[in-house]
Amino acid sequence: MGSRNGQLVVIIFIQIWIATAQNRDGKFNSFSAVLQALKEAWQKSVPPSWNVGSDPCRDSWEGIICTNSRVTSIYLTSMQLTGGLPGDIGQLSELQILALSYNPGLTGSLTPAIGNLKKLTNLVLVGCSFSGPIPDTLGNLERLIILSLNSNRFTGSIPASIGNLKNLYWLDLTENQLTGSLPVSNGTIPGLDMLTHAKHFHLGDNQLSGNIPPRLFNSNMSLLHLLFENNKFTGSIPSTLGLVRSLEVVRLDRNSLTGIVPTNINNLINVTEMFLSNNQLTGQVPNFTGMNFLNYLDLSNNDFSASDIPSWFSSLQSLTTLKMQNTNLQGQLPVGLFNIPQLQNVDLSNNKVNGTLNIGSNPSSQLQLVDLRTNEIAAFTQRRQYTIGLILVGNPICMESGVTDKYCSLPTNTSTSYSTPPNNCVPASCGLGLVSSPNCKCAYPYRGSFFFKAPSFSWLGNTTIYESLRDSLMKFFRKSQFPVDSVSLMNPSRNLDDYLVLNLEIFPSSTLSFNRTGILWLGFVLSNQTFKPSKDFNTYTFTAQNYDNFLPEVSVEGRPKQKSSNTGVGVIVGSAVGGCVLVVLLAVAGMYVFRQKGRAERAKQQSRPFALWDPTSGSGGVPQLKGARSFTFEEVRKYTSNFSEINNIGAGGYGMVYRGSLPNGQLIAIKRAQQGSTQGGLEFKTEIELLSRVHHKNVVGLIGFCFDQGEQMLVYEYIVNGTLKDSLSGRSGIRLDWMRRLKIALGAARGLQYLHDLADPPIIHRDVKTNNILLDERLVAKVADFGLSKPLSDANRTHITTQVKGTMGYMDPEYYMTQQLTEKSDVYSFGVVMLELITARNPIEKGKYIVREVRQAMKTSKQLYGLHEVLDPTIGLGSQLKGLEMFVDVSLRCVQETGNQRPPMSEVVKEIESIMELVGLNPTTESSSSTSASYELAPGIDYNHPYSNDSLYAYSGGFLPPKLIHPQ
Ligand SMILES: *[C@@H]1O[C@H](CO)[C@@H](O)[C@H](O)[C@H]1NC(C)=O
Ligand SMILES: *[C@@H]1O[C@H](CO)[C@@H](O)[C@H](O)[C@H]1NC(C)=O
Ligand SMILES: *[C@@H]1O[C@H](CO)[C@@H](O)[C@H](O)[C@H]1NC(C)=O
Ligand SMILES: *[C@@H]1O[C@H](CO)[C@@H](O)[C@H](O)[C@H]1NC(C)=O
Numbered sequence: 001m002g003s004r005n006g007q008l009v010v011i012i013f014i015q016i017w018i019a020t021a022q023n024r025d026g027k028f029n030s031f032s033a034v035l036q037a038l039k040e041a042w043q044k045s046v047p048p049s050w051n052v053g054s055d056p057c058r059d060s061w062e063g064i065i066c067t068n069s070r071v072t073s074i075y076l077t078s079m080q081l082t083g084g085l086p087g088d089i090g091q092l093s094e095l096q097i098l099a100l101s102y103n104p105g106l107t108g109s110l111t112p113a114i115g116n117l118k119k120l121t122n123l124v125l126v127g128c129s130f131s132g133p134i135p136d137t138l139g140n141l142e143r144l145i146i147l148s149l150n151s152n153r154f155t156g157s158i159p160a161s162i163g164n165l166k167n168l169y170w171l172d173l174t175e176n177q178l179t180g181s182l183p184v185s186n187g188t189i190p191g192l193d194m195l196t197h198a199k200h201f202h203l204g205d206n207q208l209s210g211n212i213p214p215r216l217f218n219s220n221m222s223l224l225h226l227l228f229e230n231n232k233f234t235g236s237i238p239s240t241l242g243l244v245r246s247l248e249v250v251r252l253d254r255n256s257l258t259g260i261v262p263t264n265i266n267n268l269i270n271v272t273e274m275f276l277s278n279n280q281l282t283g284q285v286p287n288f289t290g291m292n293f294l295n296y297l298d299l300s301n302n303d304f305s306a307s308d309i310p311s312w313f314s315s316l317q318s319l320t321t322l323k324m325q326n327t328n329l330q331g332q333l334p335v336g337l338f339n340i341p342q343l344q345n346v347d348l349s350n351n352k353v354n355g356t357l358n359i360g361s362n363p364s365s366q367l368q369l370v371d372l373r374t375n376e377i378a379a380f381t382q383r384r385q386y387t388i389g390l391i392l393v394g395n396p397i398c399m400e401s402g403v404t405d406k407y408c409s410l411p412t413n414t415s416t417s418y419s420t421p422p423n424n425c426v427p428a429s430c431g432l433g434l435v436s437s438p439n440c441k442c443a444y445p446y447r448g449s450f451f452f453k454a455p456s457f458s459w460l461g462n463t464t465i466y467e468s469l470r471d472s473l474m475k476f477f478r479k480s481q482f483p484v485d486s487v488s489l490m491n492p493s494r495n496l497d498d499y500l501v502l503n504l505e506i507f508p509s510s511t512l513s514f515n516r517t518g519i520l521w522l523g524f525v526l527s528n529q530t531f532k533p534s535k536d537f538n539t540y541t542f543t544a545q546n547y548d549n550f551l552p553e554v555s556v557e558g559r560p561k562q563k564s565s566n567t568g569v570g571v572i573v574g575s576a577v578g579g580c581v582l583v584v585l586l587a588v589a590g591m592y593v594f595r596q597k598g599r600a601e602r603a604k605q606q607s608r609p610f611a612l613w614d615p616t617s618g619s620g621g622v623p624q625l626k627g628a629r630s631f632t633f634e635e636v637r638k639y640t641s642n643f644s645e646i647n648n649i650g651a652g653g654y655g656m657v658y659r660g661s662l663p664n665g666q667l668i669a670i671k672r673a674q675q676g677s678t679q680g681g682l683e684f685k686t687e688i689e690l691l692s693r694v695h696h697k698n699v700v701g702l703i704g705f706c707f708d709q710g711e712q713m714l715v716y717e718y719i720v721n722g723t724l725k726d727s728l729s730g731r732s733g734i735r736l737d738w739m740r741r742l743k744i745a746l747g748a749a750r751g752l753q754y755l756h757d758l759a760d761p762p763i764i765h766r767d768v769k770t771n772n773i774l775l776d777e778r779l780v781a782k783v784a785d786f787g788l789s790k791p792l793s794d795a796n797r798t799h800i801t802t803q804v805k806g807t808m809g810y811m812d813p814e815y816y817m818t819q820q821l822t823e824k825s826d827v828y829s830f831g832v833v834m835l836e837l838i839t840a841r842n843p844i845e846k847g848k849y850i851v852r853e854v855r856q857a858m859k860t861s862k863q864l865y866g867l868h869e870v871l872d873p874t875i876g877l878g879s880q881l882k883g884l885e886m887f888v889d890v891s892l893r894c895v896q897e898t899g900n901q902r903p904p905m906s907e908v909v910k911e912i913e914s915i916m917e918l919v920g921l922n923p924t925t926e927s928s929s930s931t932s933a934s935y936e937l938a939p940g941i942d943y944n945h946p947y948s949n950d951s952l953y954a955y956s957g958g959f960l961p962p963k964l965i966h967p968q
Helices: 002-024 030-045 087-091 112-116 136-140 160-164 239-243 263-267 311-315 335-339 403-407 463-479 516-527 566-577 581-607 633-639 681-691 724-728 738-758 813-818 823-839 850-857 863-869 884-894 905-918
Strands: 064-067 070-075 097-099 122-124 131-133 146-148 153-155 170-172 200-202 209-211 225-227 232-234 249-251 258-260 273-275 280-282 296-298 321-323 345-347 352-358 369-371 376-381 389-391 446-452 484-494 500-508 540-544 629-631 648-651 655-661 667-673 702-708 711-717 773-775 781-783 799-801 820-822
Touching: 030 070, 030 087, 070 516, 087 112, 097 516, 112 136, 136 160, 239 263, 311 335, 446 516, 463 484, 463 500, 516 540, 629 633, 629 711, 633 655, 633 667, 633 702, 633 711, 681 702, 681 711, 724 773, 724 823, 738 773, 738 781, 738 823, 738 884, 738 905, 813 820, 813 823, 820 823, 823 850, 823 884, 823 905, 850 863, 850 884, 863 884, 884 905
Parallel strands: 070 097, 097 122, 122 146, 131 153, 146 170, 170 200, 200 225, 209 232, 225 249, 249 273, 258 280, 273 296, 296 321, 321 345, 345 369, 352 376, 369 389, 629 702
Antiparallel strands: 064 070, 446 500, 446 540, 484 500, 648 655, 655 667, 667 711, 702 711, 773 781, 799 820
16 A cells, blocks of 8 residues: 555656646746746735646636736735735736735835836736835836826835826826925926826825926826825926816815915816815915816915905805815905805805805805804894804804804814615624625625715715715626625715715625625726716725635635635644644645645646546537536636535526636636436536537527536526526516517527527527526527537438427427427427517416417407407506517417428517517617616716726726726
């Protein structure tokens, strides 16, 4: 026994040696070596999938996206990575996206080798702990579009070379410890003024100093947001700022700027939010006449004593907020100011406002708070009882007693609290760190905070703004097909920078927690600004909290399962053997050998997946494949979180169906044959062979299969909206109106027509039914489940004689009696599906057969053939059911007694197409690009974001990898 084991070990070592030799020969690409270096730098903190195999591309390491076996994107946001970023990264010459946001354990300096990544378009390192200078070599990244280094610990000055990034769109260096002055070009050295494509300069919360150079601004720029808040800039605001007319948000507040505000500032007519507060600006109140989109104006804590309150105050008709506390403002307030329709908040405290206060009889209905404390107001013309908060403490008027008493004491601080309420349900009581979602389901949410830097509003008590943000988030997730149950927003507040802080919780859909792919996707879209809120919220940064509860470690009941990860093993081994180093070393060596062996076998299996196919087990020869992937049992187990109950989405005679996701994020549906049952082996093989050959938009695509460890599984693309039966029965919550049913009928018919006429060899489905027609996110119908399908051979072009199989109610009576299966048998079943589409009844219900019921109910003389009794009431109003009679005609022809009386599928397709033309749908586009599944969205929400039209970082749908669309 012992010597055999010894031989085995020797053989394994030889295999390892051969494998490494192949490595040296360059059989595996050099990118693997770089990823190995990253793995070493990050040690235990790498995702567990990185411990499988040695080729990040082939072995599907989480967060790594490859194109032609070259690493093109690294997404490792919110992964709790610790360590530094090694210089090896510079060798990933094909890398386009490097996103490592929200890993506060990433430390050390940013390697200058990053400048070798010539193809990089997105460098997104938000919320890490990188320190030291920003490397000069960043200026070599000519393709860079998004550079987000915000919320780190970078020091030193902004490298002038950034001016060379001529494609740069988004520059965010906020919240670092940067010093020095802003680099501008001078003919020999580059500068920020050269970034004429940039729309965003976000440099707030640093220690930048010196003048804001006049040369920084020119009329070729296309800046939208200029955020310089909370730095140490001195000198005056250059008048060249007035040249950048595209500007929409200007924040120069919290600096030490002096002098007068340039008089041409009102050239910036598109500005909606302007913050010049907390400086030492002097002179007259700047003239903002003509800035008619201005929502939010904050000039507080400056000295504008050189003039009286200007008359144009009341001409800014978009104002929601006017803040000028402590500015030496003097004179009397115009009545018109309070009539501005959207006005919410006026804060003119600590000034020299005098005379009589007159709010008028009809102030803005939005007005919440007028703070005039510590001024020189002597009288108040009260036209009626106002509901607004008015503060007059510290004015002469409060020395007298009278009607104004209630305005002469400081209001008790009423902080606004908000939290997304439960959605018509009773919050669940959840243990173990689980949180009840707005839909009252327990789950582990992904948490973080939005920091909105320039919202258009100041009143935080308006709940509809949070609802609109929630809706736009949900809309975004649905569009991206990202499985989210709900989102919750809470605790709005203003921080010291006057950012609106809003906490966010995102709840996973149908699982207790997100998996790693989900988390890194969320971290990416929120740090890359892929999600764009509505215009009212404007620009934001997001910070994420650590996420600890990745999917595989959590069981259905929310009880953390016994950990099977490396750390668990380590703890057990460690405590058992105490200090016995030798035993540990042996154990490690053993594990190494074991793992290598597993790897070698896996490699073998992957190269010849059907080596294990047993031709004697009655399942026929090895399947003939094109494009279907072979998965090991371990892989599938991982993708489905150990076939967890939450991922179980259905069951049939064949076995269970599970949902899962591939490491690249693609959702999959796995059909797992009942364990231990060898029956169905033939069906299994048939389905793989057939499905791997058929490719049509109305036929469900096979991704691969698993034939390993006695298991038989089929891996399909996951079709989100489930079966047509579920939708017809109302279970799925998707409402199917007449138009949608027509489109679904056409799609399914085209799928079947493809199988009959275009597939080679032709395929008879043999089990057409509403349970086998799936609907994707756009409600495009897809024919599924080929377990009973039969290909027609050359010898049997018309029919096959075979044992009768199928589903009662859909089965062709002729086939049933003669055992002769033809294409027309599918046509019969499809006719039943068509009848089910209009009645939403099971083919056989309470002993009644749908075909007979419809035939009997028909009275061709009447409108809609008098079918009102049997029609599905939710199909729509009678007057809109154009073409229904034709539809019924076609379906009844499909269910004729004998096959030769039934039309072929090609004719059925044509008939449905002409019905669609009749109702005004375009059949050439409709069956594929159907309307989206129309989840309810609150109407009237403005998704019109200032940069929503920039397609540049638009996320083009699909769940990872997010594609970056380049400008032009
Ligand atoms: C530009 O600035 C650099 C560094 O300050 C200086 O060496 C160079 O002479 C300047 N070039 C011109 C044309 O002024
Ligand atoms: C101001 O905004 C409008 C509307 O968005 C836009 O059409 C116009 O080009 C902008 N003006 C400038 C100077 O960018
Ligand atoms: C403010 O600017 C407008 C338009 O440029 C001008 O007509 C007006 O006279 C200015 N007002 C003051 C007080 O300077
Ligand atoms: C209000 O202040 C202005 C400027 O100091 C002054 O000219 C004016 O006379 C004052 N009005 C009243 C009613 O005191």
